[in-house]
Amino acid sequence: MLKLNEIKQFLVNYKPIIQEKYQITELGIFGSYVRGEQTEESDLDVLIDYSDVPSLLDIVDLEFYLSDHLGIKVDVVTKKGLKPRIKENILAEVIYV
Template sequence: MEVELSISAKKKTRSVSQRGVKTAEEIAEILRSQMPELSRRYKVASIGIFGSYLRGEADEESDIDLLVDLEDGDEPLTLLEFIALENHLSDLLGAKVDLVEKSALKPAIGRRILEEVQMV
């Protein structure tokens, strides 16, 4: 009987914690509303969601996987600016962001990401 209670308690905890996880649609809405600032401040040309949030498999421990395409320009973002962008996005979305630059994708994983990503 104790085992059944533990299992029930775990299921309830899991479903309660999932209510706090944003959906891909909510994330996309936030990103869309912030695109003018992201473009001006960080040279973001486009941004998209992939991974567990897009597939609806995210939980409170999941990070948000974002693919970013930066504007071509004379001065690319420095590493510190890229980290600042990643931190800014984490603050906006209320969860850790794993930011991947489109031009830095490796062929094997890049193909999978490009097939899955939903641009906003």
């Protein structure tokens, strides 16, 4: 199972490529990996913001790209797409890279 530092290092290393390919302005992680509560079944929650609105296909492509490179399931959420009832909690725990 990957550790938080390994995930952060990967994202830091690949951030320029990800930003260019997907027009992402912010990239962060939140959820069980940030809280240290991940299990073998946990997915990685990734929060993004963007300069150009990504299509659903772009988001799915990014999920596959990250999943393939990290070897774990990745769930990508857009900052603007956060539901109001959970937005505050997510923004409080997100670690941006």
